[in-house]
Amino acid sequence: MKDQHTKNTESSINIEKVKQDLEPIIINVTERKLPQRAYQILRLAIRNLKLLPGKTILEREIAEVLGMSRTPVREALIRLQTEGVVKLIPRKGFEIEPIEAKDLREIYEVVEMLEGLAAKLSTTTIQQEQLSELETLIEQQEQAINEENLAEWARLDNLFHFKIIGYAENKRLLNVIDVHADLLYRARLITVKKRPLPFQSIIEHRAIVACMRAQDGEAAQASMQSHRKRARNEILKAL
Structure with a gap:
């Protein structure tokens, strides 16, 4: 003993x-x-x-x-x-702290709404070079998936979302989302190998940027919320 x-x-x-x-x-x-x-x-x-x-x-x-x-x-x-x-x-x-499905579900419900709002606000402020940056990030995400570098895809995916939030030029919105960002990132990382390869995410990211290029804020908001909802369901199932 x-x-x-x-x-x-x-x-x-x-x-x-x-x-x-x-x-x-x-x-x-x-x-x-x-x-x-x-x-x-x-x-x-x-x-x-x-x-x-x-x-x-x-x-x-x-x-x-x-x-x-x-x-x-x-x-x-x-x-x-x-x-x-x-x-x-x-x-x-x-x-x-462990990643609990209940906590994650509640956080996603909030983030879906706030990121949808961020996409809508960004549509009115975003510049052409910023849209090009988002499109470059999408290409890099696709390359990471093709190389099966899922950790790099997760990093680029996170960067894509935070660039859109930043383009909204609303510090309070950014601060509220940032409180939960680490948990969402951890959930993506810990489940990424248990989910289908995220090609659907690439399609949805392109749709969001297309709506922003068309200056359709309502469509960008709806696309972002739909994207986050699908990802939430996929992650919760993997957990």
């Missing part, structure tokens, strides 16, 4: 492996203030499934991975807890 000291020194993660997995994220985060730096790294690590849903992590482990003291790590984890990304389990550490 293991004594209490042994139990307390056990690791819930493979620290060296996590260091290796997080290295590209750590290198690219330029924030110097340690609490904000720890927060950004952990948020991206969770978002990109480098730290998986349901996994329990300890402050001391993450501090070792990030090369920091436990204080900024604790601040970062508490901030992530207020955002619903992790939860504190007394005497065990922080658990990364």
